[in-house]
Amino acid sequence: xxxxxxxxxxxxxxxxxxxxxxxxxxxxxxxxxxxxxxxxxxxxxxxxxxxxxxxxxxxxxxxxxxxxxxxxxxxxxxxxxxxxxxxxxxxxxxxxxxxxxxxxxxxxxxxxxxxxxxxxxxxxxxxxxxxxxxxxxxxxxxxxxxxxxxxxxxxxxxxxxxxxxxxxxxxxxxxxxxxxxxxxxxxxxxxxxxxxxxxxxxxxxxxxxxxxxxxxxxxxxxxxxxxxxxxxxxxxxxxxxxxxxxxxxxxxxxxxxxxxxxxxxxxxxxxxxxxxxxxxxxxxxxxxxxxxxxxxxxxxxxxxxxxxxxxxxxxxxxxxxxxxxxxxxxxxxxxxxxxxxxxxxxxxxxxxxxxxxxxxxxxxxxxxxxxxxxxxxxxxxxxxxxxxxxxxxxxxxxxxxxxxxxxxxxxxxxxxxxxxxxxxxxxxxxxxxxxxxxxxxxxxxxxxxxxxxxxxxxxxxxxxxxxxxxxxxxxxxxxxxxxxxxxxxxxxxxxxxxxxxxxxxxxxxxxxxxxxxxxxxxxxxxxxxxxxxxxxxxxxxxxxxxxxxxxxxxxxxxxxxxxxxxxxxxxxxxxxxxxxxxxxxxxxxxxxxxxxxxxxxxxxxxxxxxxxxxxxxxxxxxxxxxxxxxxxxxxxxxxxxxxxxxxxxxxxxxxxxxxxxxxx
Numbered sequence: 001x002x003x004x005x006x007x008x009x010x011x012x013x014x015x016x017x018x019x020x021x022x023x024x025x026x027x028x029x030x031x032x033x034x035x036x037x038x039x040x041x042x043x044x045x046x047x048x049x050x051x052x053x054x055x056x057x058x059x060x061x062x063x064x065x066x067x068x069x070x071x072x073x074x075x076x077x078x079x080x081x082x083x084x085x086x087x088x089x090x091x092x093x094x095x096x097x098x099x100x101x102x103x104x105x106x107x108x109x110x111x112x113x114x115x116x117x118x119x120x121x122x123x124x125x126x127x128x129x130x131x132x133x134x135x136x137x138x139x140x141x142x143x144x145x146x147x148x149x150x151x152x153x154x155x156x157x158x159x160x161x162x163x164x165x166x167x168x169x170x171x172x173x174x175x176x177x178x179x180x181x182x183x184x185x186x187x188x189x190x191x192x193x194x195x196x197x198x199x200x201x202x203x204x205x206x207x208x209x210x211x212x213x214x215x216x217x218x219x220x221x222x223x224x225x226x227x228x229x230x231x232x233x234x235x236x237x238x239x240x241x242x243x244x245x246x247x248x249x250x251x252x253x254x255x256x257x258x259x260x261x262x263x264x265x266x267x268x269x270x271x272x273x274x275x276x277x278x279x280x281x282x283x284x285x286x287x288x289x290x291x292x293x294x295x296x297x298x299x300x301x302x303x304x305x306x307x308x309x310x311x312x313x314x315x316x317x318x319x320x321x322x323x324x325x326x327x328x329x330x331x332x333x334x335x336x337x338x339x340x341x342x343x344x345x346x347x348x349x350x351x352x353x354x355x356x357x358x359x360x361x362x363x364x365x366x367x368x369x370x371x372x373x374x375x376x377x378x379x380x381x382x383x384x385x386x387x388x389x390x391x392x393x394x395x396x397x398x399x400x401x402x403x404x405x406x407x408x409x410x411x412x413x414x415x416x417x418x419x420x421x422x423x424x425x426x427x428x429x430x431x432x433x434x435x436x437x438x439x440x441x442x443x444x445x446x447x448x449x450x451x452x453x454x455x456x457x458x459x460x461x462x463x464x465x466x467x468x469x470x471x472x473x474x475x476x477x478x479x480x481x482x483x484x485x486x487x488x489x490x491x492x493x494x495x496x497x498x499x500x501x502x503x504x505x506x507x508x509x510x511x512x513x514x515x516x517x518x519x520x521x522x523x524x525x526x527x528x529x530x531x532x533x534x535x536x537x538x539x540x541x542x543x544x545x546x547x548x549x550x551x552x553x554x555x556x557x558x559x560x561x562x563x564x565x566x567x568x569x570x571x572x573x574x575x576x577x578x579x580x581x582x583x584x585x586x587x588x589x590x591x592x593x594x595x596x597x598x599x600x601x602x603x604x605x606x607x608x609x610x611x612x613x614x615x616x617x618x619x620x621x622x623x624x625x626x627x628x629x630x631x632x633x634x635x636x637x638x639x640x641x642x643x644x645x646x647x648x649x650x651x652x653x654x655x656x657x658x659x660x661x662x663x664x
Contacts, residue, residue, distance in 0.1 A: 012536075197209050215591060411475065
């Protein structure tokens with residue numbers, strides 16, 4: 001594996017490939033002396049201010065609390081791989097100003113299985129991808145781009161180039177599907193990959209999630225359950241932990257034993273395990289109050305959105321006075337009702353002849369009608385101004401409505417904040433945004449989605465109060481400056497001590513110190529400090545292992561892979577029930593995407609659809625039942641060991657080879 005980058009994501013990705021997947025990695029970086037250099041280095045004065053804030057907070061603590069365990073640490077130790085050799089022997093660092101032809105050749109691009117281009121410069125990544133595809137047409141490419149449309153076009157272009165080069169390199173009469181699989185191109189955005197994890201922290205307080213086919217899944221490690229009390233298995237049990245992993249002293253012997261964890265046990269084995277810690281899979285969903293669309297969207301514009309309540313009452317009072325005058329004129333003059341109402345309107349607008357010589361009641365009604373007309377004039381002017389102002393502000397930013405509570409305060413509408421805002425809005429979670437730059441990237445999205453937004457510097461007094469932080473459920477501080485995120489978190493905690501806080505921090509040591517201090521000062525509140533590189537590295541690593549790999553779940557010294565596989569062409573899947581596909585210890589089906597039509601178009605491979613195409617959420621196995629028969633057009637979400645996933649693909653390759661022999 002070859003990784004080329006200029007920031008912390010490259011180093012995180014290399015560590016993920018080496019420690020979780022056990023791969024040999026060559027890392028191409030501008031300087032090996034700056035492994036965690038942030039993209040936007042904070043000024044020294046700002047860093048000093050953050051350190052002073054943290055110091056004052058630590059000094060103000062009246063008592064010392066125990067530090068969090070390693071299991072809840074924001075920067076957990078890297079999971080070791082399956083290999084027993086020293087990890088340093090599998091990582092090679094190559095210094096180069098940019099990934100040009102010379103650097104790629106020196107990194108061994110001709111023999112590499114995959115290349116990740118994770119520079120912060122989209123243009124540099126595109127140029128390097130074109131060079132790499134020319135040097136090795138069979139190379140799997142993973143490219144970091146923020147522009148989604150450009151990324152889709154680039155994927156199609158590079159995949160087409162790999163397919164043409166692969167057909168040209170094949171002997172006559174032979175064709176395999178391996179080229180299309182090995183030479184796939186995947187374009188990812190770090191902002192897109194971290195958005196589900198950051199949104200999950202606002203929903204469930206965890207960032208260890210895997211997004212697949214509209215589902216948010218998380219693996220949770222649970223302590224042993226005392227004998228006689230049933231445990232909650234979640235969606236399924238992924239592993240039974242070993243006795244030495246988490247069994248307390250004096251506990252009964254666990255079902256996994258001391259030799260290691262039992263991966264992917266069947267339901268009977270999971271139920272039979274007594275006093276054993278487990279790793280279970282759960283869905284992440286929002287259970288709070290969802291946001292309701294307001295404003296001028298929908299069918300038409302009601303009066304409640306055009307005019308204020310006071311103006312509506314004023315208009316109602318004037319209309320009631322006019323009706324009363326019309327009835328009085330009808331009763332006193334003896335005119336017909338319609339004619340009496342017409343005379344009242346003429347008097348109202350002062351265009352009727354004076355009632356000289358008329359009876360006294362007629363004179364009084366005319367004077368009252370004139371007075372009502374004088375009162376009507378400012379009401380009509382106010383209505384005109386309010387109506388124009390409402391239409392003018394339809395494209396402006398909304399202010400937080402009164403009575404809002406249980407919402408998420410999102411600080412920062414940059415690349416990451418914009419993607420998180422879109423994700424929270426899709427989940428129906430009420431959000432209030434804070435942004436200091438009126439020209440920020442996410443302002444247009446907030447205006448289009450009609451999301452309440454506060455423009456101002458969060459470090460200034462009154463900005464967080466304007467976002468109603470005292471009634472919020474969570475704070476997501478996602479600006480590119482560590483000090484701004486920290487200052488906002490400290491002030492928010494002073495207002496609401498039990499507020500759920502998630503900070504985006506670049507520096508790992510600083511993040512660890514902040515996390516431990518906040519946890520010690522507020523032990524009853526949930527605190528998370530994450531960096532974009534920490535959250536996005538698993539997604540990039542999974543893409544390097546293959547387009548089907550969505551993520552990895554470390555279990556002690558072993559790893560489970562979550563993959564998305566097309567049923568078509570797999571003899572172990574096609575035409576079989578979900579229960580028949582289950583292979584304890586190796587393979588298990590989690591969910592099935594049945595959104596494809598029953599009669600797919602011929603000559604169109606199932607893998608041709610983009611991986612990120614919008615689909616309905618997949619059906620979980622417990623929704624379909626173990627007796628569901630997998631169709632060729634279905635797409636399944638699997639959790640498997642490396643051997644189980646390898647067996648699945650090897651059986652497909654053997655079936656394809658046998659079909660080719662039969663055709664010959």
